[in-house]
Amino acid sequence: MNVPIFVTAASIAAELHQAMLEAKGLALTAKNARALAVRAGSKTVGFKAITHFIDELASDIIRQSQYINGVSENLSQQAVMLWRASMAAEKFYWVSQQNNAFNESLTVPMEQCFAEKEELSGTLQRGLRELEQQLEEGEKHIRTANLIATSSKVEASSAEEFRGQLEVIANNITDTADKIRTHLSKARSLLGQR
């Protein structure tokens, strides 16, 4: 049995919510990295520059996750409305096939219901396409995160006594990026199952 779209959309929203929480962790990592870079002074000039990128990236991911989350929740609501309209349309059709004296009186509500169903269906398809594009956009952020993680490791290697701490931060970025990627992949896979 196919999973109803409103369940899929709600599940995608949940994945994006998790991605957003991870991104908030990334923002915290950026703050820690900046504090460390300030303490380390000239030994970590390169790393200090990178912290701005980490912070910016975290903000972008949070913003985008929130946006996708909103789109998904809207889609889920619209899908519920479509399900209701479809159910009503199905029942109306059944009634129209019965031998009832006043079936004709159902014509207007029936037509309105079918029109609403069509409109909702169109809105839903457009929403799903937007969701797909937004998730693709999310993948770009992950690629950026990986680049930043690699640069962080390079900079960490030349930070002498701060090397260990900076490596922890660089690994943290890699781990977070992986977790966000997993959530995005799950979201895309859910979208692909519809």
Place this chain on the structure above:
Amino acid sequence: MLATTIYEDGDHRWIMFGRDTDKSDGIIDTNQYLIQSGDEAILLDPGGIELFAPMLSAVLKFVPAEQITHLFASHQDPDIISSLGLWDQALPNAKLYSPWLWESFIRHFGMERIEFCAIPDEGLTLTLNIIQLQFVPAHYLHSSGNFHVYDPKAKILMSGDVGAAMEPVDAPLWVDDMSSHSQKMRGFHQRWMPSNEAKLDWVRRVRNLDIDMMAPQHGRLFKPPYIGEFLDWFEQLPVGVAIK
């Protein structure tokens, strides 16, 4: 679904719908009522979502959709009004009369087009074309916000869960022996009705109404002498028995 005209006087009639042999086994059998007066009609306790299609089909045998101007939900239970989201599509211009207490709960069933008309605790009188219907308070019988419908012209009281009996779908329509029928009502009333005080208050008020027919939401309907016998029986029945 069985549709029976239980009262008719010119263009004023009561139709009872129920005894649906096609419904799923696990679903309680319910009585729905349509009161028509000229070109206006009200559906009383239109039923659950599972019942919507057969109910709409049965109703359209008697009145066109645009003449169903009003709906009434005696309380919030799913067997009473969970079909609301679908009636909302079928009767976009209708008004739903229901206890004020349940408005924010009933809206969970989905209601975007139908207008909610809150019945205050003391009840109100609704004019349906040329007849007047009284929404009679029946709070705590069983729901904490609950109304019955009295039609003084037809002398019919739609008594919701009061007088209800759990019976097979092919049970007769009318009570024909109180001593055997009371056995089918006892457990339901004792468990579902929580308040002896509310019960006695209701019996006292209903004794003052001129009633030719009492029409509950489940089971058989009552005519004299069984209406009086029911009131006597209910008056002495201890309710709210789940408190040990």
